[in-house]
Amino acid sequence: MHDPTLAAEALAELPADIAHSPLFNPDLAPVPQKRRVWTTYNYAALWVSMAHCIPTYTLAGGLIAAGMNWWQALLTIGLGNLIVLVPILLNAHPGTKYGIPFPVLARASFGTAGANIPALIRALVACGWFGINTYIGGEAIKTFLGTFWPGYLHLGGEFAIAGLGLPSAITFMIFWAMNIFIIYKGMNAVRVFENWAAPIVLVLAAGLLWWVVGRAGGTGPLLAQPSKFKTISEFWPVFVPSLTAMVGFWATLSLNIPDFTRYGKGQKEQMLGQALGLPTTMIAFSAMALVITSASAAVLTGAELKDLWQPEFLLGQMTSATPPKGMAAPLIADSLVRAVVAVVAVFGIVVATLSVNIAANVVSPANDFANLAPKKISFETGGLITGILGILCMPWKLMQDPATYLGGWLGGVSALLGPVAGVLIADYFLIRKTNLDVPDLYRTTGRYGRYNRAAIVALALGIAPNLPGFFKGIHLIHGEPDGWDALYIYAWFTGTAIAALVYWLLQRNRKLA
Numbered sequence: 001m002h003d004p005t006l007a008a009e010a011l012a013e014l015p016a017d018i019a020h021s022p023l024f025n026p027d028l029a030p031v032p033q034k035r036r037v038w039t040t041y042n043y044a045a046l047w048v049s050m051a052h053c054i055p056t057y058t059l060a061g062g063l064i065a066a067g068m069n070w071w072q073a074l075l076t077i078g079l080g081n082l083i084v085l086v087p088i089l090l091n092a093h094p095g096t097k098y099g100i101p102f103p104v105l106a107r108a109s110f111g112t113a114g115a116n117i118p119a120l121i122r123a124l125v126a127c128g129w130f131g132i133n134t135y136i137g138g139e140a141i142k143t144f145l146g147t148f149w150p151g152y153l154h155l156g157g158e159f160a161i162a163g164l165g166l167p168s169a170i171t172f173m174i175f176w177a178m179n180i181f182i183i184y185k186g187m188n189a190v191r192v193f194e195n196w197a198a199p200i201v202l203v204l205a206a207g208l209l210w211w212v213v214g215r216a217g218g219t220g221p222l223l224a225q226p227s228k229f230k231t232i233s234e235f236w237p238v239f240v241p242s243l244t245a246m247v248g249f250w251a252t253l254s255l256n257i258p259d260f261t262r263y264g265k266g267q268k269e270q271m272l273g274q275a276l277g278l279p280t281t282m283i284a285f286s287a288m289a290l291v292i293t294s295a296s297a298a299v300l301t302g303a304e305l306k307d308l309w310q311p312e313f314l315l316g317q318m319t320s321a322t323p324p325k326g327m328a329a330p331l332i333a334d335s336l337v338r339a340v341v342a343v344v345a346v347f348g349i350v351v352a353t354l355s356v357n358i359a360a361n362v363v364s365p366a367n368d369f370a371n372l373a374p375k376k377i378s379f380e381t382g383g384l385i386t387g388i389l390g391i392l393c394m395p396w397k398l399m400q401d402p403a404t405y406l407g408g409w410l411g412g413v414s415a416l417l418g419p420v421a422g423v424l425i426a427d428y429f430l431i432r433k434t435n436l437d438v439p440d441l442y443r444t445t446g447r448y449g450r451y452n453r454a455a456i457v458a459l460a461l462g463i464a465p466n467l468p469g470f471f472k473g474i475h476l477i478h479g480e481p482d483g484w485d486a487l488y489i490y491a492w493f494t495g496t497a498i499a500a501l502v503y504w505l506l507q508r509n510r511k512l513a
Helices: 004-012 016-020 040-051 059-065 070-098 102-110 116-148 150-154 166-184 187-216 232-249 251-256 267-299 311-319 335-361 363-372 379-392 402-416 418-431 453-473 483-488 491-507
Strands: none
Touching: 040 187, 040 267, 040 335, 059 070, 059 232, 059 267, 070 102, 070 232, 070 251, 070 267, 070 418, 102 116, 102 363, 102 418, 102 453, 116 150, 116 166, 116 251, 116 311, 116 335, 116 363, 116 379, 116 418, 116 453, 150 166, 166 335, 166 379, 187 267, 187 311, 187 335, 232 251, 232 402, 232 491, 251 363, 251 418, 267 311, 311 335, 335 363, 363 379, 402 418, 402 453, 402 491, 418 453, 418 491, 453 483, 453 491, 483 491
16 A cells, blocks of 8 residues: 655655656655664565575475585585675665665666666566465465365366366465565565564474474484585586576575665665575575485485475475375374474465565566556556466466476576676666766656666677577577587676676766766
């Protein structure tokens, strides 16, 4: 819901003509200074709640499946998150200094109309991820209902909606509605939700760790598993693409982080909070997942390792009245205790998925879609558009081929977003020396123009070298491995560097205030 007081406060700090500009609405306006209340804890909690999610849980498993041992996997995850923290903190700076969101910041480099190019790319990636996380959350709710009402899992028989069974369709829409409800309550509701979601998810994960290690009598066999790589030359071809994937995991947030830092009390609060929240949580939660999976391998000896990396599988085994394969009795004998564990476990998965979905996949596209037509599309309407597109992408079908969609399509697009970060950083720090004319960001005839060809050219040249590898990743083209494939594993690094360099060379001789 719009806050008339907030809108009046925002306009009070801007020239009178801005209120009538087609580029302005209260949701995209600079946050008034007295409304910038997010503290170090708020930013740390934001990252803790976003990092404690099922995709993070499975990261170490993918790296160990590729041949790494436990410490190599954690090293790769930690290094990747330290690297992506750099563009996150750099792009966070203008958000805190000027109180502006990502699409408005992009107007300074791409032009007031050209900013829709990176904003739409970012928004469409977020819609895909929104749909996938909504499907995951819906399936967790379905599992919960099935524990207490087994007949629910067979509701509707063979009836399906666009290939989705009725039980899944119902819980998908329930979880979808939860996301939209919080967005319609506004950004303060997002802050409050992330604050309490962070410690809850951490406590529940720690509880699962304590239980399974106690049941196994130790940490299990995976921690003793050696690396299959004997030399650096064997390790490097796996390490580099894995590192790029770790960077790409949060590459989208490195663009739209101003959507959150615009509410920060100051640079120290947002920088310290993010530095404390992101890399530490990613390493710690991945380590917890590693130990839980290793101990589970000692307990569930009849299960396949690929299943043990899925927390919903482990929790399903714990709460099932049927003994796991190779065991004579259920993991939890008492039916009441199983029911309590089922409630708590599903609550944890739902909270974790909801927190990352709202922060990472709704806030940004809501602002990005609002930027298309600020006088017609509000933040809430942008969030609703995101939700609708998340349904239309039919994530249940996309998840049927996760290797192509998650690793090839969304993973590739995330890596290709690096050039956008390169342009934003070069413009703000190298060209403008952190100085922006905020009122002109909302004027159609201001100094930033409608389109900046230099930014568009730099973006295109940053993306171009990685397109052949990207198209192979999503199976649009086929062929033997070549030099383009070798370049593509560095996609985020090369794309960011090329775009930043080209933009700086094209812009450095222009007169920019």
